[in-house]
Amino acid sequence: MPEAAQLYRPTTRDEAWRYADSDFIADADLATLNHWRVIDVSAGETVREVKTHLSDASSSGMIDRLRIHVGAGGRFEAFSILGGGHYQRVEIEVTLEEGAHFEFGGVTVGGETKRQEFVTRTIHAHPNATSNQVVRAVHWGQATGNYLGRIEVARGAQKTDAAQNFRAILLEKGASANAKPELEIFADDVLCAHGAAIGQLDEHAAYYMAARGIPPHLARKLLVQAFIGDAFVELDDQASREMMVERALEQLEGATL
Amino acid sequence: MLKIENLHTEIDGKAILKGLSLEVRAGEVHAIMGPNGAGKSTLSYALGGRPGYEVTQGSVTFNGENLLELEPHERAAAGLFLGFQYPVEIPGVSNVQFLREALNAQRSARGQEALSGGEFLKLAKEKAGLLKLDMEMLKRQVNVGFSGGEKKRAEMVQMGILDPKFAVLDETDSGLDIDALRIVGEGINSIMRAPDKGVLLITHYQRLLDVVKPDRVSILANGRIVETGGPELALRLEEEGYDAVMAAEAANA
Numbered sequence: 001m002p003e004a005a006q007l008y009r010p011t012t013r014d015e016a017w018r019y020a021d022s023d024f025i026a027d028a029d030l031a032t033l034n035h036w037r038v039i040d041v042s043a044g045e046t047v048r049e050v051k052t053h054l055s056d057a058s059s060s061g062m063i064d065r066l067r068i069h070v071g072a073g074g075r076f077e078a079f080s081i082l083g084g085g086h087y088q089r090v091e092i093e094v095t096l097e098e099g100a101h102f103e104f105g106g107v108t109v110g111g112e113t114k115r116q117e118f119v120t121r122t123i124h125a126h127p128n129a130t131s132n133q134v135v136r137a138v139h140w141g142q143a144t145g146n147y148l149g150r151i152e153v154a155r156g157a158q159k160t161d162a163a164q165n166f167r168a169i170l171l172e173k174g175a176s177a178n179a180k181p182e183l184e185i186f187a188d189d190v191l192c193a194h195g196a197a198i199g200q201l202d203e204h205a206a207y208y209m210a211a212r213g214i215p216p217h218l219a220r221k222l223l224v225q226a227f228i229g230d231a232f233v234e235l236d237d238q239a240s241r242e243m244m245v246e247r248a249l250e251q252l253e254g255a256t257l
Numbered sequence: 258m259l260k261i262e263n264l265h266t267e268i269d270g271k272a273i274l275k276g277l278s279l280e281v282r283a284g285e286v287h288a289i290m291g292p293n294g295a296g297k298s299t300l301s302y303a304l305g306g307r308p309g310y311e312v313t314q315g316s317v318t319f320n321g322e323n324l325l326e327l328e329p330h331e332r333a334a335a336g337l338f339l340g341f342q343y344p345v346e347i348p349g350v351s352n353v354q355f356l357r358e359a360l361n362a363q364r365s366a367r368g369q370e371a372l373s374g375g376e377f378l379k380l381a382k383e384k385a386g387l388l389k390l391d392m393e394m395l396k397r398q399v400n401v402g403f404s405g406g407e408k409k410r411a412e413m414v415q416m417g418i419l420d421p422k423f424a425v426l427d428e429t430d431s432g433l434d435i436d437a438l439r440i441v442g443e444g445i446n447s448i449m450r451a452p453d454k455g456v457l458l459i460t461h462y463q464r465l466l467d468v469v470k471p472d473r474v475s476i477l478a479n480g481r482i483v484e485t486g487g488p489e490l491a492l493r494l495e496e497e498g499y500d501a502v503m504a505a506e507a508a509n510a
Contacts, residue, residue: 203308208345211305212355212415213333213363222358226349 007034019146019178021087021115024061036067036093043071043097050240052247054084061087068092070100072126077103079235079244082116082145083251091119096129104133105231107244109251111141111175119148124160124190131161136231137168138224138248139175140255150182153190160190168198169227171220171255224252258283258455259304259324259423264315266296266303273299275480276315281423281473286449286456288466288491291477292499297459298342300477301427304457305339306332319423333359334366336422338415340429344408347399352411353381355399356418363419384417388444405432413444424449425457430465442468463495478503 007030010017017025025033041047053062062085070076074097082088094102108116122131137145147166168177179196201223209219228248235241259281266274273296281287291297302310304317306329317324324332333339347355361371372380385392388410400408409429416424426445430438442465449456458469466474466488474490475482476499483503484490494502 202347204345205347207307207329208341208347209355209359210329211307211333211339211341212359212419213330213366214355214359215328215330215362218358218362222350222355223347226347229349 016119024087036065039068041070041074041076044073046075048077050079052081053088059085061085063089065091068094070096072097073099075101079105081248082108088116093121095123095125098126099128102131103234106135107228107231107248108137108145109248110143111255114143117146121150124153124157127158133164134231135166136228137177140171142174144176146178148180153185153187155186157187158189163193166196260318262316265313267311267313277481279482281455284452285472287473288458288471289475289477295477296480298427301425304425334363338421338424340412340426342427344400344412346401348401350399352395352399384414388414389440390414406437413441417448423455427459430460445469463491466491
C-alpha cells in the first residue's frame with residue numbers, strides 16, 4: 001500500500017487499536033500515526049533489530065510501525081523493550097516468502113499509568129515459512145501491557161510453523177495486561193501454537209528465596225529477570241542479550257512497590 | 258538454642274498447632290516424629306515465617322532473639338535454615354546464581370563482605386562433593402528437572418554452602434533411596450554436628466535416625482508434643498506404631 005494513499009486516524013474501535021491510548025491517538029500528528037518504516041530483507045539475508053524505548057514517564061509516548069518483507073529463506077529478527085513514556089506502541093507487519101523466518105522477542109515493563117503494547121501481524125504468504133514470537137509483560141501501579149498477535153496463513157502456505165507466546169506478571173493490584181491472539185488460516189498442513197497467561201510473581205519461589213536469606217526486592221528482581229529472559233533467548237549475541245535484560249530490570253528499580 | 262513455648266498457629270482460621278513447647282539445646286539433634294496431619298510441616302513453616310502460617314499465641318526464641326519478629330529472610334540471616342519437604346523449582350535462575358545471591362545477602366545482613374565469584378565456586382564445589390552431587394547440576398536451573406532424590410541432595414548442598422547455626426529439616430529423607438539416604442544423613446552429620454549448632458529433624462522413619470543419631474526424640478500429635486525421650490523412643494515407635502505408643506503413654510499419665 002503506498003504510504004500517502006490515505007491518512008487515517010484510528011480509534012479504539014479498530015481491532016488493532018482496541019487497547020491503545022485514545023487521548024494519544026486523538027492528539028497525535030496524523031502523518032506520524034500513518035508513518036511506516038519499511039524494511040526489505042533480501043532472499044537468504046538476515047536482518048536483526050535490537051531496540052529499547054525507555055523515555056521517561058513525562059514523555060507522551062511514541063509509535064513505531066514497521067512493515068517488513070522477508071525474501072525466500074531470509075530471516076528478520078526484532079528484539080524490543082517498551083519501558084517508558086505514557087503510551088508506547090510497536091507495530092510490526094511482516095510478510096514471509098518461502099522458507100523465511102520471523103523472530104520476535106518483546107518486553108513491556110512499567111508502572112504508573114503507562115500503556116505499552118506490541119501489535120504484530122505475521123503473514124505466512126508462502127510455504128515452509130516459520131515464525132516465533134515471545135512477549136513478556138511486567139507491570140505495577142496502574143500500568144497496562146498488551147500483546148495483539150495476528151497470524152495469517154495464506155492459501156497454499158503449507159508447512160507453515162508459527163508460534164506465539166505471551167505471559168504477564170502483575171506485581172500489584174491495579175496493573176493489567178491484555179492478550180489477543182488471532183489466527184487466520186487458509187492452508188491445511190500447518191502448525192500454529194499460541195499461549196497466553198497472566199499471573200502474579202510465583203509466591204512459592206519468592207518464599208523459597210526468602211528462606212535462603214534473599215530479601216524481597218532481590219527475590220523479585222531475580223524472578224523478573226528469569227521471566228523476561230524468555231523473550232531474549234533467541235537473541236544470538238550474549239552482550240546484546242545481557243544488555244536487554246539489564247535495561248528492562250532497570251525499569252523495575254524505579255518501581256515503588 | 259531454640260526455645261518454643263506454647264505455640265499456636267492457624268491456617269485459614271483452622272488451628273493446627275495447639276500449644277506446642279519444645280527446646281533444642283546447642284549441640285543437639287532433636288527428632289520430631291508423628292502421624293500424618295499432626296502439624297509437623299506446619300511447625301517448620303511457622304519457624305520459617307511462611308506467609309499464611311499465622312502464629313496466634315506463644316513464643317519462639319532463637320539464640321536469645323525473638324524469632325517471630327523477624328522477616329523470613331532475616332531468620333535465614335540469623336542462622337536458621339529450613340529444609341523443604343518439597344523443594345521449589347525456579348525456572349530461569351541457576352543454582353549457582355541463587356545460592357551466591359543468598360549467601361551474599363546473608364553475609365551482607367551480618368556485616369560480612371561478599372564472596373567473590375571464584376571464592377563462591379570453590380565453596381560450592383566442596384559442598385557438592387560432600388553430597389556427591391555433580392557440580393554440573395549446580396549450573397542448572399534451581400530444582401528444574403531434578404529427581405526427588407536430587408532435590409533433597411541439592412537442599413543439603415545449599416545447607417552446606419549457607420552453613421547455618423540451626424536447621425529445621427522437614428522430611429529430608431522422603432523420596433530417597435537407601436544409598437542417597439546414607440549420603441544425605443552423613444551430609445547432615447558433617448555440616449550440622451557441632452557443639453554450637455542444632456537440628457530439628459522431622460521424619461517418619463527410623464532409617465534416617467540410624468545415620469543421624471538423635472539426642473532427643475519427640476512425638477508430635479494433634480498440634481502438641483505428647484512425649485519426649487531419648488533415641489529409644491524412635492525405636493519403640495518403629496516397632497509398635499504411633500497408636501500403641503501414644504495409648505501406652507496416655508495410660509501411664
